[in-house]
Amino acid sequence: MTDTDQPRFLVVDDDPTFTRVLSRALTRRGYSVTVARSAEEAGRLLEQWVPDLVSVDLKMEGASGLRLIPVLRAASADMRILVLTGYASIVTAVEAIKLGATNYLPKPADADQILAALAQNEGDADTEVEAQPMSxxxxxxxxxxxxxxxxxxxxxxxxxxxxxxxxxxxxxxxxxxxxx
Incomplete structure (x- = not known):
């Protein structure tokens, strides 16, 4: 399905414009990219192909991206999983990490930000604390x-x-x- 010399990247998102733009950007950076439009489709792909890196949208038709994380983790303990969402919340971020995601990133995000989040291995104690409380x-x-x-x-x-x-x-x- 993919060239074994290139890192395999699975994009799980139901937005065709976003997946097209991200796929092109990742391909230009040397990744072999496969797109799944739902958690269910991604699960079927895992039966024959296991990616190295995955970007999972949180809110899609069908199952949530959160439900896919344990399935991805079961396919490979070394897989890097990023939850990428336009519906970011503290609760879903915590749950994503508990379920085995490597990182969590709110949309909009570009290919460089996505790759940086997937490469990050440890937390950053120097992260800025917001000066104002939430609205x-x-x-x-x-x-x-x-x-x-x-x-x-x-x-x-x-x-x-x-x-x-x-x-x-x-x-x-x-x-x-x-x-x-």
Missing amino acids: VDRLEWEHIQKVLTEHDGNISATARALGMHRRTLQRKLLKRPVKR
């Missing part, structure tokens, strides 16, 4: 993500736990989170 909107987003995770992604159960209408919760989840 109320961001705190709400984080809390919703925490409760959603506690209910295994079940929207109805999460809405009940939060005391809000299911459709209201769905509308909130469709919006991109505020940065701060």
